[in-house]
Amino acid sequence: MLRHLFQRCLDLAIVLFGISVIVFMMIRLIPGDAVAIMLGANTEVTPERVAAMRSELGLDRPLLEQYLSWLGRALHGDFGTSIWTGRPVLQEVTAQIWPTLQLTVLALVIGAGLAVPLGCLMAHWRGGRADLVLRIGAIAGLTIPSFWLGIVMLITVASLAPSFASLGYVPFSEDPLGNLQRLLLPAIALALPILANLSRLVRTAMLDALSQDYIRTARAKGLSETAVLYRHALRNALIPFVTSVGIMTGYLLGGAIVVEQVFSIPGLGRLILGAIAERNYPLVQATILIVTVGFVLVNALVDLAYALIDPRLRTA
Amino acid sequence: MYRAMKQGSGLRRALRSSIAAATFALIAGTASAQVLEVAVEASPAGLDPHIVTAFASSQLVLGPIYEGLTALDKDLNIIPGLAQSWTASADGRTVTFKLRPGVTFHDGKPMEAEDAASSLRRVLSKDVGSPLASRLGALESATAVDATTLELKLKEPSAPLLASLTGIAIVPRGLEGNKDALQRAPMGTGPFKFEEWQPNGFIRLARHAGYWNAAEVKLAGVKFNFVPEAATRQVGIGNGQFALLPHIDAATALQLKGKPNVAIRETMELAYTLIGMNVSKPPFDNAKVREALNYALNRKEIIDAALFGSGTPAAPLPPVLKDWAVDVKDLPCYTHDPAKAQALLKDAGVATPISVSMTVLPRQDIRDIAQVVQQQLGKVGFKVELKNPELGQFVQDWRNSNFDLFASTNAGSIEPDDYFYRAFRTGGSTNVFRYSNPGLDALLDKGRATLDKPARQAAYRDVQKILGCTGPAAHIAYPTLFSAVRGNLQGYDIYANRSLVSLGRASLR
Numbered sequence: 037m038l039r040h041l042f043q044r045c046l047d048l049a050i051v052l053f054g055i056s057v058i059v060f061m062m063i064r065l066i067p068g069d070a071v072a073i074m075l076g077a078n079t080e081v082t083p084e085r086v087a088a089m090r091s092e093l094g095l096d097r098p099l100l101e102q103y104l105s106w107l108g109r110a111l112h113g114d115f116g117t118s119i120w121t122g123r124p125v126l127q128e129v130t131a132q133i134w135p136t137l138q139l140t141v142l143a144l145v146i147g148a149g150l151a152v153p154l155g156c157l158m159a160h161w162r163g164g165r166a167d168l169v170l171r172i173g174a175i176a177g178l179t180i181p182s183f184w185l186g187i188v189m190l191i192t193v194a195s196l197a198p199s200f201a202s203l204g205y206v207p208f209s210e211d212p213l214g215n216l217q218r219l220l221l222p223a224i225a226l227a228l229p230i231l232a233n234l235s236r237l238v239r240t241a242m243l244d245a246l247s248q249d250y251i252r253t254a255r256a257k258g259l260s261e262t263a264v265l266y267r268h269a270l271r272n273a274l275i276p277f278v279t280s281v282g283i284m285t286g287y288l289l290g291g292a293i294v295v296e297q298v299f300s301i302p303g304l305g306r307l308i309l310g311a312i313a314e315r316n317y318p319l320v321q322a323t324i325l326i327v328t329v330g331f332v333l334v335n336a337l338v339d340l341a342y343a344l345i346d347p348r349l350r351t352a
Numbered sequence: 353m354y355r356a357m358k359q360g361s362g363l364r365r366a367l368r369s370s371i372a373a374a375t376f377a378l379i380a381g382t383a384s385a386q387v388l389e390v391a392v393e394a395s396p397a398g399l400d401p402h403i404v405t406a407f408a409s410s411q412l413v414l415g416p417i418y419e420g421l422t423a424l425d426k427d428l429n430i431i432p433g434l435a436q437s438w439t440a441s442a443d444g445r446t447v448t449f450k451l452r453p454g455v456t457f458h459d460g461k462p463m464e465a466e467d468a469a470s471s472l473r474r475v476l477s478k479d480v481g482s483p484l485a486s487r488l489g490a491l492e493s494a495t496a497v498d499a500t501t502l503e504l505k506l507k508e509p510s511a512p513l514l515a516s517l518t519g520i521a522i523v524p525r526g527l528e529g530n531k532d533a534l535q536r537a538p539m540g541t542g543p544f545k546f547e548e549w550q551p552n553g554f555i556r557l558a559r560h561a562g563y564w565n566a567a568e569v570k571l572a573g574v575k576f577n578f579v580p581e582a583a584t585r586q587v588g589i590g591n592g593q594f595a596l597l598p599h600i601d602a603a604t605a606l607q608l609k610g611k612p613n614v615a616i617r618e619t620m621e622l623a624y625t626l627i628g629m630n631v632s633k634p635p636f637d638n639a640k641v642r643e644a645l646n647y648a649l650n651r652k653e654i655i656d657a658a659l660f661g662s663g664t665p666a667a668p669l670p671p672v673l674k675d676w677a678v679d680v681k682d683l684p685c686y687t688h689d690p691a692k693a694q695a696l697l698k699d700a701g702v703a704t705p706i707s708v709s710m711t712v713l714p715r716q717d718i719r720d721i722a723q724v725v726q727q728q729l730g731k732v733g734f735k736v737e738l739k740n741p742e743l744g745q746f747v748q749d750w751r752n753s754n755f756d757l758f759a760s761t762n763a764g765s766i767e768p769d770d771y772f773y774r775a776f777r778t779g780g781s782t783n784v785f786r787y788s789n790p791g792l793d794a795l796l797d798k799g800r801a802t803l804d805k806p807a808r809q810a811a812y813r814d815v816q817k818i819l820g821c822t823g824p825a826a827h828i829a830y831p832t833l834f835s836a837v838r839g840n841l842q843g844y845d846i847y848a849n850r851s852l853v854s855l856g857r858a859s860l861r
Contacts, residue, residue, distance in 0.1 A: 088481070089481075122532055122535065122536070123536075128551065131550075131551060132551065132552060187581070187583045187584075190583065190584060190587050191583065191587060194587040194590055194591050195590075198590070198591040198592070199591065199592075200591075201593065202587070203579070203584060203587065203588050203593055204553070204554075204577065204579075204593075205553065297580050297581055298581050298583070298584060299584065300577070300578065300579040300580065300581065300584050302550060302551065302552035302553035302578075303552075306552045306580070307551075307552060310395070310552065313742075313743065313744070314397075315744055
């Protein structure tokens with residue numbers, strides 16, 4: 037177990053290093069110049085002013101040197117300052133990470149939470165009319181993009197219940213009800229594709245498990261149907277489910293970018309989007325790194341969860 | 353109310369207090385001042401009035417937070433601002449301003465002539481690097497004679513000075529070498545003072561109690577919410593969460609028309625859309641080809657197809673500038689005439705089809721315009737390839753004159769010199785067309801240094817005639833600018849230059 041954990045940490049370090057190099061290069065290689073964008077299209081841009089700003093931001097030094105100096109400071113927890121606001125990057129990120137985390141968790145709870153019972157029901161009704169309807173619904177849920185769903189929900193709710201506050205964000209500590217009310221629609225918009233995906237997965241995994249020999253054995257030795265379903269079938273079906281939840285979390289962060297835009301939630305997604313548009317190098321690097329860490333950590337947790345579900349993996 | 357909910361023992365208590373609050377608001381509604389909820393598309397990059405120039409920032413700072421020595425009324429006439437009156441010496445090289453007494457900054461300190469002088473010096477300061485510096489190019493020195501008298505010495509007489517000063521905010525003295533202090537903590541003399549900024553969320557302003565014209569300010573504050581999605585802004589004004597969408601495009605305005613409790617205001621915008629030509633290389637180095645392009649364009653059709661019919665064909669200056677603008681009827685090439693265009697191309701000796709590329713600003717209305725233009729030009733022998741880079745790339749290509757044609761938009765200016773000089777004079781700072789015409793340069797220099805208005809008007813009329821048909825920019829349209837306003841918002845006026853200065857007079861019922 038300890039070796040397993042150590043291995044995971046090593047993986048994390050390698051992944052982070054790789055990502056930091058890729059992000060660092062990518063944002064600089066895409067066309068468009070931070071300084072030109074900052075000085076704007078309608079302003080007086082003199083070569084001296086451009087050169088001065090470039091050297092102030094350290095953009096006139098060789099790429100390798102820029103990367104190493106950034107890495108050195110990042111290892112000490114200093115991710116630099118945002119080019120536009122002049123505030124420490126870390127401060128910008130922590131100010132905006134909460135709405136996104138809350139949204140992600142909420143969407144995950146709704147999506148994954150409903151997927152298990154729904155998948156079990158679909159497996160139970162396999163081949164029946166209800167199963168067919170739910171499966172078609174799941175395909176629809178998979179193919180409809182979240183942002184479209186978000187806009188439609190927003191407009192529908194606005195016309196049905198005009199006084200329902202659905203836009204923006206208030207911190208939970210300030211107004212718990214208002215906070216949940218505003219996050220409800222975006223969380224549902226984000227959760228639907230997950231629900232669709234996971235419920236199909238649970239259905240297949242359940243059907244697969246139910247056709248195994250050990251289920252026949254369990255039934256043959258006279259266990260109740262409930263025990264057969266929950267202790268034997270579901271437990272085995274949960275392994276692919278948990279893997280998928282881990283991967284979904286990554287997609288959720290991506291989906292949050294779009295949904296935050298629609299519902300005007302000041303989250304990490306909008307921060308990343310704005311940072312890329314402004315070529316705000318330090319901010320882009322830090323936010324993408326943080327999202328990566330989150331993604332890798334969740335997948336490490338998923339690995340640990342396997343051990344909880346399947347005793348055979350505890351010794352491996 | 354939030355307080356009450358936190359301390360309350362449950363939902364019922366919270367509900368009761370909110371009902372009480374609502375009832376109170378109903379009773380007190382007309383008497384008590386309220387905070388105006390505004391939804392704008394983008395968050396400003398900063399709030400230093402001498403550094404930020406994009407609409408997202410400038411609409412917020414100048415007017416609500418800051419004021420200049422001179423100001424603009426609704427019809428874009430220059431009126432007194434922080435300066436009550438001004439006189440120029442006979443040679444036009446000394447201008448003396450008498451400042452309004454009793455003006456205070458948001459921190460309570462009085463605004464005096466030294467603050468105004470320091471503000472002008474700050475704009476010219478190398479450390480600050482203000483993009484507005486060129487507007488004060490003629491300024492030699494600014495001195496405070498006494499607390500309410502400011503004297504400006506000029507290198508040469510400057511006709512655009514008073515217009516330029518409308519755009520230069522007065523900030524506290526002592527910031528001449530400091531380019532960071534005001535970006536996040538603005539400090540002006542305007543009707544509203546800065547209170548809170550939640551990045552990507554909102555900026556909240558509160559009424560400035562010591563405002564010199566405090567009796568006129570009725571709102572308790574203004575909250576600018578950043579809402580990037582147009583559909584979301586529509587929902588917000590529909591359900592009353594926002595009371596004002598200050599500047600929206602025709603598509604959004606059309607959808608909001610007829611909604612209960614939402615009124616649409618409109619004005620012709622000072623900004624315009626244009627097709628720019630690179631005259632440093634063939635085929636647009638040839639004036640006949642540029643003229644042919646103008647004849648090939650059908651501006652009415654472009655406006656109908658791409659702007660939902662909401663716009664006016666654009667001469668080089670907008671009709672709102674009544675004193676300066678030449679009517680499109682006086683520009684022969686504004687009559688759509690494909691045959692004439694083909695004849696001109698033949699005259700120019702270029703073989704058709706001419707393959708050119710057009711770099712398009714990534715904004716929906718501009719993309720739509722570009723597609724219509726592509727078709728219209730195609731009919732007379734231009735084979736136009738559209739390029740759709742993202743914003744960063746567009747700005748870079750534009751700046752480096754890396755284009756045959758570009759389709760874009762420009763903010764416009766209330767002062768002809770401010771627009772023409774930098775865009776079309778040889779070596780002008782935004783002359784990305786690489787256009788050079790000694791005759792035009794002479795007219796622009798004259799327009800800048802002549803104080804006699806009729807003589808200036810004559811010079812700029814000639815400038816517009818030259819630019820209109822053979823210039824490097826084909827001006828397409830002045831779009832109609834819309835505001836969506838909730839029924840309970842009174843006293844808000846939409847300005848052609850997108851200024852929100854009227855919020856200082858607005859009220860909510």
